[in-house]
Amino acid sequence: MKFRxxxxxxxxxxxxxxxxxxxxxxxxxxxxxxxxxFGFVTRDTWRLGNLYANPVVVHGTQIPRGATYGILFLxxxxxxxxxxxxxxxxxxxxxxxxxxxxxxxxALRTWIxxxxxxxxxxxxxxxxxxGYVVVIPFLxxxxxxxxxxxxxxxxxxxxxxxxxxxxLLTAGVVLSLMIVPIIAATLRDALVSQPSSLREAALGxxxxxxxxxxxxxxxxxxxxxxxxxxxxxxxxxGETMAVLMVSGNALNILPHRIYDPISTMAAFIVSQLxxxxxxxxxxxxxxxxxxxxxxxxxxxxxxALARLLLLMWxxxxxxxxx
Amino acid sequence: xSAIAAAxxxxxxxxxxxxxxxxxxxxxxxxxxxxxxVWILSVVFVRGVGALNFKVLTTITxxxxxxxxxxxxxxxxxxxxxxxxxxxxxxxxxxxxxEYRFSSWAITIRFLAxxxxxxxxxxxxxxxxxxxxxxxxxNFSLAAGAISLAIISLPYICRTTELALRQVSNxxxxxxxxxxxxxxxxxxxxxxxxxxxxxxxxxxxxxAVSVGxxxxxxxxxxxxxxxxxxxxxxxxxxxxxxxxWTFINEPFAxxxxxxxxxxxxxxxxxxxxxxxxRFVLERRRLRR
Numbered sequence: 344m345k346f347r348x349x350x351x352x353x354x355x356x357x358x359x360x361x362x363x364x365x366x367x368x369x370x371x372x373x374x375x376x377x378x379x380x381f382g383f384v385t386r387d388t389w390r391l392g393n394l395y396a397n398p399v400v401v402h403g404t405q406i407p408r409g410a411t412y413g414i415l416f417l418x419x420x421x422x423x424x425x426x427x428x429x430x431x432x433x434x435x436x437x438x439x440x441x442x443x444x445x446x447x448x449x450a451l452r453t454w455i456x457x458x459x460x461x462x463x464x465x466x467x468x469x470x471x472x473x474g475y476v477v478v479i480p481f482l483x484x485x486x487x488x489x490x491x492x493x494x495x496x497x498x499x500x501x502x503x504x505x506x507x508x509x510x511l512l513t514a515g516v517v518l519s520l521m522i523v524p525i526i527a528a529t530l531r532d533a534l535v536s537q538p539s540s541l542r543e544a545a546l547g548x549x550x551x552x553x554x555x556x557x558x559x560x561x562x563x564x565x566x567x568x569x570x571x572x573x574x575x576x577x578x579x580x581g582e583t584m585a586v587l588m589v590s591g592n593a594l595n596i597l598p599h600r601i602y603d604p605i606s607t608m609a610a611f612i613v614s615q616l617x618x619x620x621x622x623x624x625x626x627x628x629x630x631x632x633x634x635x636x637x638x639x640x641x642x643x644x645x646x647a648l649a650r651l652l653l654l655m656w657x658x659x660x661x662x663x664x665x
Numbered sequence: 666x667s668a669i670a671a672a673x674x675x676x677x678x679x680x681x682x683x684x685x686x687x688x689x690x691x692x693x694x695x696x697x698x699x700x701x702x703v704w705i706l707s708v709v710f711v712r713g714v715g716a717l718n719f720k721v722l723t724t725i726t727x728x729x730x731x732x733x734x735x736x737x738x739x740x741x742x743x744x745x746x747x748x749x750x751x752x753x754x755x756x757x758x759x760x761x762x763x764e765y766r767f768s769s770w771a772i773t774i775r776f777l778a779x780x781x782x783x784x785x786x787x788x789x790x791x792x793x794x795x796x797x798x799x800x801x802x803x804n805f806s807l808a809a810g811a812i813s814l815a816i817i818s819l820p821y822i823c824r825t826t827e828l829a830l831r832q833v834s835n836x837x838x839x840x841x842x843x844x845x846x847x848x849x850x851x852x853x854x855x856x857x858x859x860x861x862x863x864x865x866x867x868x869x870x871x872x873a874v875s876v877g878x879x880x881x882x883x884x885x886x887x888x889x890x891x892x893x894x895x896x897x898x899x900x901x902x903x904x905x906x907x908x909x910w911t912f913i914n915e916p917f918a919x920x921x922x923x924x925x926x927x928x929x930x931x932x933x934x935x936x937x938x939x940x941x942x943r944f945v946l947e948r949r950r951l952r953r
Contacts, residue, residue, distance in 0.1 A: 346849045351770055354761035356754040357823055358777045360816045364784065364792045371795045438694025446688065457943055459698045464939045465705065465932060466877025467786075468906045472913055472928050473705050476712075520701060527698070551676060553684035574783070581785020583880040584910060609787045609880070616794075616884055635791040639784055646783030650776060 365639055372632035378404040379412050379630065384637070386413020388595050391618065391627050398624045405624045412630040414637075416597050420511070420605035423598065424586065425579040427515025428522055432575060435519070436526030437561075437568070443527070444534035445556055456531060463524040471588030474517045479589060482516070483508020487602055499600075506602035509591030514605060517585050522575035529571035533564040566656035573649030581642050583609040608638045706932075713929020716922035726890045726903070729912065730919035733927055735892050739903035740931075742893055743886060744875045746807060747814035752868060755819045759826025759864075764852055766831075775827065778820040789816050790881030798885055805887025805901035813881040818871035825867020829860035862949060866942045873938040877931055879906035905931050 376383070378401070392410030399408050443456050487505035495502035537560050545555035591604025592614050598605050606614065612631050619627035724732030758778065762771040793813035803809045833856045841855045857864070887901030888911075894900050905927040912924035 346847070347765065350757055350761050353754060354758035354770075354774055357758040357774055357781065357819050360819060361777050361781045361784070363796070364789060364816070367792055367796045367800075368788070371800075435694050435697065438691040439698050441691040442688075442695040446692065453947065455695075455699075459695070459702060461936065461939060462698070462702055462705075464873065464877075464935050466879070466906060466935060468877070468879040468909045469705070469709060469928050469932050472909055472924065473708050475913060477704075477708050523698065551680060551684040553687040554680065557687065577783040581783075581787065583785065583787040584906075588910070588913075609785050612787050612791055613880060613883055632791060632795055635788045639788045642783050642785055642788070643780055646780045647776075649783075650779045 365636070365643075368632050368636040368639060372629050372636050374404055375412065375626055375629035375633045378402060378406065378626065379633065383412060383414060383630075383633065384418060385415055386411060387415035387419075387597060388413045389416075389615075390595075391622055394621050394623065404626065406626050407622055407624055410622075410626065412627070412633075414608065414611075414634060416593065416595055417606055417608045417611050417634070419597055420590070420593065421580060421607040421609075423511055424514040424518055424590070424605060424607060425576060427512060427601075428518035428579045429572065429576060431516065431519035432523040432526055433572065436523045436575075437530060439523070439527045440530035440534060441556060441561075443531045445552075452535075456528065460524045460528050462520060463528075467521070467582060467584040468588075470517055470521055470585040474513065474585060474589040478517065479508035479513060481508075482513055487512070491602075501601055504600075504602070506600070506604070507591070508602075509589060509604055510602045511590070511598050511605045512601045514586050514590040514607070517589050518579045518582055521582060521585065522579050525575045525578060526568070526571050529574070530564060530568055533567040534560060537563055566652065570649050570653035570656065573645055573652065577642050577645040577649065580607075580645065581609050581638060582607075583613060586610045587613055608634050612638075709925075709928050709932045712925040713932075716925040717929055721923065721926045725892060726908070726923070728890075729915050729917045730923070733905065733908060733923060733930070735889065735903040736905045736908050736927060737930065738893055739886070739889070740876055740905045742807060743810050743814060743882070743902060743904055744872055746811035747818055747875050748868065748872055750811060750815035751818040751822055751871065755822025755871075756826050756864065758819070758823040760830060760852060760857070762823065763827040763830035764856070766827075774823070778823045781816075781820040782824075785880075786817055786878055787880040789813055790884055792816075793881060793885040803898040805885065806896070806898040807886065807893065807900075807902050808897045810882050810886030810902065810904075813885045814875040814878060817878060817881060818875050821871040821874060822867055825870065826860070826864050829863030829867065830856055832863065833859045862945060866945050869938050870942050873935045877906065877935050879910055882907065 388411050390409065390411045392407030394407050396408045398405045400406075439459060443452055443459075447455055483506065487508065490501055491503045491505040495505075541559050541563065542552075542555045545559040546552070550558065586607050587610040590606055590610060592606045592610065593604035594606065596603075612634055616628070616631060619631050622628065721732045722737070723734055725735040726732065758774050762775045762778075765771045766775075790813055793809050793816075797803050797809035797812060798805060837855055837859060838851055841851045846854065882904055886904060886907075888907050889901045889903045891903075893902050908927040909924050909931065912920040912927070915921065
């Protein structure tokens, strides 16, 4: 019994780490939360104020004159880039999972799946490098101008100017590649483990093989797909390095076209800490901590939801570690 | 199936077109993914091999040129230290959540491990900055970087340990208990050795993750143009992913070459570990 108690305590470091992260960020950013109020998430201006003048006291908090901290443009950038990533990754992942589960023979499936899912192992900064060196010139000089000329005439958000290649759509495209293996791997597992009697019943009723898959097998994996999508969503919301390198790091502007530069909450923390450190009152660094806190809470909620869904719906199935 | 194949004319043309184009589209998705994977790898490998040479591996960084020896050493030291910290706690958490899997503490640990995996690495990095670099006053240092990386690897190690122990047959536990072994003996003497290859694989995968991390290190480990000076705190340390991020943005060809070389080293390391791990796991799966 004593052994078990010791083990329980040592094992408790893991929950403790998570609690410590949330608690530290909350305590550290408390003065910023107090000063920013709820407007933090509804204002779209992040201004450090006059760092060379004497600080002024507003509502009992010392701030640089003229400082405002609002992250609406970051929330919009994060949500839009994540939405674009999911819009691309969902069909791509579902298609790849279908082909892997239904067409590729068992002996090959393990290795082809492994190859595609290796995308998950590639470090974020390498995706960023690839995006920066190869994808941005390709998209910015060839695809986006063409897109603006054709699609842009019909749908205004695709219209001219097509920009430099750094921006919302590029961030979404790179993000989608990082999350597509999560969707493909989870759905493939779920499809393979569907009882084959389902397919046989559908075929027996005269369905084609594709109809059996599309109308019988795939709906059976709907819940797994939703869970996997939440996991992918969580990953995309918090992705830092790749987005930092391809998004254009916009400050205080909302995107009007799909090519416009954006920034996300995660990328902004990295790109702004150096300038925030110039603030003698320290409020800018604390406001960045508030962003980290908000991001932590969002990702905890999204991931907890995803795991709960996967846990409740298919407790007997292995969920993919991401 | 064969009945349908024998009477294809009875299926309406529109249904056949939908079916065929459905398969074609799904195949196209897989092809697209594979092509993108090959594209990324070829960019990294072609440019990386062109930039990698003996000097890069043996000299330290000087301004926007020189080599990567300091970063290679730093990455190894940081990731190694992170593993040293994370393995005991992660394995303990994994053991607890596998061996007492129905207790509420085990369920809590499992659930929170899954949540912790999803916490963005920059959040953990900023926590490291706030708590370790500022509050504890360690400045940019090995200790701050390694602890941030350790928090990131903890849930991976916990979950792989748990899955590995779950695959150990209960007969083995029953046999050990019936011979009079106590809980500690059963777990450390019987179950852990049986699960060791899978646990080690998980630890290696966690190592791959921490070698590839950038965001949690930027404001905990800092960067240094010199070799690690042996101090745990108060002295920044170099690492490869920083070289990728910073040097690719510089206007000098020598700096860009260092970024490509670093990308090749990191990607190569991560891929080799993943492939090795896959072979080990696959062999064990087939043997069962």
